């Protein structure tokens with residue numbers, strides 16, 4: 001086990017609310033029961049939704065309720081399998097359970113697939129009269145969302161065929177990517193010896209205080225990746241081609257259209273946001289120049305972006321982190337505090353660092369009838385406090401939305417980070433207030449600005465890259481060189497002359513999982529972060545009056561489209577001024593960091 005025990009030792013979650021253990025007989029019983037219910041569902045409802053005059057509202061409701069209950073039980077199974085696996089990935093019985101549940105879910109999904117297809121197939125006027133019926137009011141948004149897919153679905157036989165073929169098609173290429181990138185080893189020379197690292201370890205070295213180590217980590221990362229150019233290019237190119245083919249078959253007008261439809265957002269709003277983000281790249285460049293001064297460098301290189309600006313960050317135990325988060329949340333709203341408290345009191349959080357446990361952090365909010373769970377790897381670092389705040393923010397969202405039914409529960413992708421990033425801001429401001437050492441304040445500010453740049457500006461660069469690469473693919477097959485060149489071109493406006501892009505960086509696109517597993521996902525991060533920045537600005541302006549409106553937003557989960565949910569908060573994302581508010585907030589953080597650095601007459605630390 002680790003040589004250095006952290007204060008989080010022993011803080012493990014209790015999954016007993018889901019199942020007792022991996023061999024709990026209830027698991028097999030629930031699986032069998034779900035399968036049986038799916039068969040009953042199929043016998044009872046097949047060919048009764050797509051009828052000439054349509055089903056009665058009561059019949060349609062009965063189908064929805066049966067399906068929702070079935071999915072809720074599948075969520076319980078799936079979440080248990082996932083959480084058990086995340087808690088200890090090294091145990092084969094965990095992996096087996098996960099696979100067993102996944103396969104059962106596909107099988108059951110195929111049994112009930114007809115329902116959505118039959119609903120989508122109904123004539124518009126029949127569907128419209130059902131959508132207006134009060135009996136179905138609770139599912140109007142769910143049903144409407146499905147209807148919007150109507151122009152893009154294929155026949156049931158074709159959908160099933162695609163589902164099965166995907167396993168040896170796009171999903172196989174996704175697996176190949178994951179297996180390749182997780183199998184890579186990176187030989188890193190330092191202090192006269194060579195360590196063999198995995199990718200996450202190399203990437204973590206961008207935070208190292210020693211410049212030579214950071215530089216070497218980057219060179220090693222890109223050096224190893226470039227040796228696999230053939231496979232990495234072939235995988236990406238195949239997936240782009242697959243995407244374009246499916247777009248053609250499903251009649252999507254452009255490569256981002258499917259994502260926009262899922263996100264319930266229109267192309268114009270996204271294009272506006274992207275354009276306003278580009279106009280504000282100068283804020284990031286102002287920060288990069290400041291950071292170069294803080295590090296005592298004439299100019300920042302790519303590998304200096306996340307270098308620590310001081311060694312002044314104090315340690316923070318998990319108990320202290322809990323108190324900080326509860327206090328910061330409590331200042332905003334007692335409800336926030338009470339909910340967050342439960343995660344610690346009722347063991348809904350797994351914070352311990354231990355071998356075999358999944359890295360990083362996440363929050364799972366499986367279903368309204370269950371409560372959320374948080375996983376993190378708490379290492380007594382002040383930055384970890386922000387991670388806890390982030391995940392507990394997700395937890396608040398999941399808990400507050402629990403009065404909804406499952407089909408109204410999950411917020412759309414663009415709003416999935418609303419509570420988490422907001423929670424982080426509450427804790428960040430609180431920390432900034434209570435820390436008296438200006439060096440610590442500056443380090444906190446820099447950390448926040450860097451996170452924000454990574455989520456807003458960099459994700460915008462990734463989106464622009466994807467757009468360009470898809471455009472370019474229409475002109476014929478790629479060479480690895482063409483992708484690398486497109487990548488550098490997408491990065492240039494962001495870094496400008498403020499950051500030196502190193503040679504190897506041309507391979508910077510090749511390890512980003514979103515390009516492989518969820519194309520055009522990245523703009524949702526930009527959207528989510530900017531949304532929270534402007535909501536947070538509004539909270540600072542309106543004070544307590546903002547709180548109930550914000551709670552109502554979280555309680556509404558995914559019960560309607562983002563535009564409708566955000567309306568009462570005065571958000572209009574077709575208005576460039578709305579997006580600009582977010583950038584004004586980032587600008588004020590950078591200005592504040594500059595001021596603080598000025599008063600400190602900063603002595604650079606941590607040079608090579």
Ligand SMILES: [Zn+2]
Pocket residue numbers: 390394417420
């Ligand atoms: Zn998150």
